[in-house]
Amino acid sequence: MTRLDVIGNVSRDVTRYPDHRGCSRLGGAALFVALATARAGRPAAPVCVLGEDLAHVPQAPGLDGIDWSARGEAEGPSTRFDLRYDLQGELVDVRSDYGVAELLTSHALAHVERHPSSQYHVCCRRPLDTTAVLDRLVHHGATFSVDFFLPSAQDMIRSTAPWLNRASTVFVNAAEYRLLRAITDTTALPEVVVTDGPRPARLWAFGQQVASVVPPSRPPREVSGAGDTVVGTFLAHRSRGATPAQALVEAVEVAAHFVAAPPLPIPAQRRA
Template identity: 50%
Template sequence: MQRTIVIGNISLDHIHRPGHPPLHQLGGAALHLAAAAARAGLPAAPAASIGSDLAHLPDDLRLPALDWTLLYHAPQPSAAFTIHYDRAGTVTAVDTAYGAAEHLTAHALRVIDRHPQAAFHISGRRPLDLPAVLGALTARDHTFTLDFHLPSAPHLIPAAAPWLHHATTVFVNAEEHLLLTQSTGSRPCPEVVVTDGPRPAYAVLNGRPGPPVIPPAVPVLRQITGAGDTLAGTYLAHRARGIPPGTALTHAVQAASRHTIQHPLTLPAPHRAPP
């Protein structure tokens, strides 16, 4: 299958949930999505900007085999996000230190220019200059998919509107879908995957919703970050094999549910012993 380059953040996440001790873990959409794609059989290469604090990331024993050659090693610390949740699992506050991620746009544009044969997935998150990246992809006629993150979606979805109909697939949650519909108007995206947490997910093909896919019940919720990215990466891997959207989404929803019951990638990470 064609290699997919995942442009986005890889970060250090500090998670605060009522009734749970604080967690310090690996995070970022580029990491979770590329890992899920690789586990489902799609060759994936995260293109992210990291600091020396994540220099040993390729040696983390918990991650699948990924192509790590497209990491940019910046002089600043890696991006760090402190995320606060309420008891229902809803984000209530996010404190951000972008650090190395400030280099992501320049790095992404170089990667796009140097890899004309690759497919791309773009994680639409700040501080990425999304119009610049989508403009470059479209100008070079690259195949690309796209997702958003609710805190920045009200700004980034309208900013991305001129290029959205070029995307093969766009991943959104229920609230982002409303913003997407408002921004695309009479030119719907060819394929949109809509998720809503533990509620049914569905694919919209050329403006027509498909049957809902109901997530399985989750007995123990061990982590609440990365489920959407896991769903997207798994979906892309199955679609790359020619599997129909409904079947691909069923596999993706199941993978996202399994992700939430696994232990998070807490720090410090176990590393391979040097040769």
């Protein structure tokens, strides 16, 4: 089965909620997408840059199912996000320190040149130069999908619009979908997956809704990473021949389990 190479960040996150939920945890879209993909049975590799503080993560228990061969390492701190949510699980504020992820664009472009025939998922988030990455993927005729992050989605959707009709699947949440429709011609997009928290997830093909799935009702402990879990699970099932509707059912079910489960702890560094 073809490996999915996931271009994005692996980070140290702090999440905060008004009811005092939240914690320090391991995060990053590249990690969550790759982990969900691997757990669904498809090989996956984060194309990321780890700082010294997370260089030991590939050896952490529970993460050994991921292929870490596409990672880069650099001196300095890894990406850090401080994420504040409301009681409905909507992101209301984010503070970022990109650290060594400032090197992600050059690392990703070099990886694409070495592996032009791989299949890719691009997490369209700062500080990645997504226009350069998508242009290179289209140049090589690579298969790729994309997703966005609401705080930067408007700028990212606008800058990536010329390449979106070449994506196999575009993943967005409901707010991002409104931006997508305002900026692009969604009838030209082969597949769009729209998540909306506890409300139905929807699948659109060339502007026509073809599936709707109501998530199972489970009290959420942590919502950060739920959308990434949908992405990885959906792509894994599609790669094994599931229909888009079948893949969406599986992805929504797994994401519901994810938000109710304990968050990933930041593994302790091993002492020499």
